[in-house]
Amino acid sequence: MAPKKIIPKSTGDSSSGKHWVIAGAGSIGLWLGAHLVAAGERVTFLARPRIISKVQTHGVHLTSWQGKDMRIPAEKLVMTADEACLAEADVVLISVKSKDTLTIGEQVARYIKPNTCVVSAQNGINNAAALKNIFMSHNVGSLMVPYNVMPMDEGRYHCGTEGNLVIDSRFSDLAEVIRRADLTIKTADDMHEVLWGKLLLNLNNPLNALSGVPLVEELADRRWRKQLADCMDEVLNILGELGIQPKVQSPVPASFIPKILRLPTFLFKLVAGKMLQIDPLARSSMWEDISLGRPTEIDYINGEVVRYARSLGMEAPINERVISDIKRLEQTSVK
Known part of the structure; x- marks a missing residue:
C-alpha cells in the first residue's frame, strides 16, 4: 500500500462539484486546465518541477491569435509533482506525450477512485484503448484537441490555430463544464473517426x-x-x-x-x-x-x-x- 501523502487543496470555488486533475500539465494541459480554473472549477495540475517553478513564478497567461488575453495568477493554480493528488480526482485529464501513456496510466491506476473518469487529450489513435486496458472498470475516453499551443516567455501560452474540441458523447456532462469554461466543444459517438x-x-x-x-x-x-x-x-x-x-x-x-x-x-x-x-x-x-x-x-x-x-x-x-x-x-x- 502506498504511503499516505499530503494532497494540495484547490483554492477555487467549484462550479460543477468535480475535481479535475490534469496529468501532464504541459502546454495543452495548462491551456485546458487554466480555462477550467477561470470558470471556477477545482483543478490540480500534476506537472514536472520545471513547469511548477515556471507557473509559481509567472502564473499562466493565455493568449491567442484571435485576441484572447487571460491571466491566471499563480495563487489560483494548484501545482504539484506528487501523484497522490490523483486520489481526489473525479476526472483525470491525461495530456502527456503518447510515448508516456502507459507510464502515466500505471501511476494513475495506483490512486484513483472506482468512479473516476479518465480522458485522453493526446495525439495519436490508440491512447484511450491503451488506457482502457489499464482501467478496465473505469469510464475511459478521448478528448480531441485540434489546436496547437506554444509556450512563450514569462508564463504565456499562445494558441496560434483554431478548431473545436471534440469529446466522446459518453462525457456530455464534461462537455458542458468545458463549454462553460469559454472553450468550444462538440461531442461525437465515434471518436475513432475523429x-x-x-x-x-x-x-x-x-x-x-x-x-x-x-x-x-x-x-x-x-x-x-x-x-x-x-x-x-x-x-x-x-x-x-x-x-x-x-x-x-x-x-x-x-x-x-x-x-x-x-x-x-x-x-x-x-x-x-x-x-x-x-x-x-x-x-x-x-x-x-x-x-x-x-x-x-x-x-x-x-x-x-x-x-x-x-x-x-x-x-x-x-x-x-x-x-x-x-x-x-x-x-x-x-x-
Whole structure:
C-alpha cells in the first residue's frame, strides 16, 4: 500500500462539484486546465518541477491569435509533482506525450477512485484503448484537441490555430463544464473517426518541423503541400481498406483535401483561404520538440500509418520517408 501523502487543496470555488486533475500539465494541459480554473472549477495540475517553478513564478497567461488575453495568477493554480493528488480526482485529464501513456496510466491506476473518469487529450489513435486496458472498470475516453499551443516567455501560452474540441458523447456532462469554461466543444459517438481525422491533419506536423518555417509559409509552398497530400493519400487508402471515414474539421470531405493541397498556389489560396487563417508565427508542436531537443511523437503519427499499412499487407513509403527524415533530425537535436 502506498504511503499516505499530503494532497494540495484547490483554492477555487467549484462550479460543477468535480475535481479535475490534469496529468501532464504541459502546454495543452495548462491551456485546458487554466480555462477550467477561470470558470471556477477545482483543478490540480500534476506537472514536472520545471513547469511548477515556471507557473509559481509567472502564473499562466493565455493568449491567442484571435485576441484572447487571460491571466491566471499563480495563487489560483494548484501545482504539484506528487501523484497522490490523483486520489481526489473525479476526472483525470491525461495530456502527456503518447510515448508516456502507459507510464502515466500505471501511476494513475495506483490512486484513483472506482468512479473516476479518465480522458485522453493526446495525439495519436490508440491512447484511450491503451488506457482502457489499464482501467478496465473505469469510464475511459478521448478528448480531441485540434489546436496547437506554444509556450512563450514569462508564463504565456499562445494558441496560434483554431478548431473545436471534440469529446466522446459518453462525457456530455464534461462537455458542458468545458463549454462553460469559454472553450468550444462538440461531442461525437465515434471518436475513432475523429482521431483519424486529426491524425490526417497532424501529418503536417513533421513536415513543418522539416521545413523550418512557420505554418503559413510552409503551406504557401506547393512542394510541401504536395508532400503532405502524398502522406494523406496513403492514410486514406488504409482507411478505405478499414472502412473508416475520418472526420476532419473542414468544410470539405477528407478525400478532397489532398486534391486542394496539390493546386497551384494562387488557386490554393483562393480555394483554401481558411487553411491559412492562422497566426503568421505559428509552428507545429513537433517543430517545438525538435527546437528544444526533445523526442518527437513521430512514432504515434506517421508511425501509426506505417503500422496499419503493414498489418494490411500495404505499404506507406512516403510516411516511412518522413519518419526517417525526422529521426535523423532528432539525432542531431535531442539533448
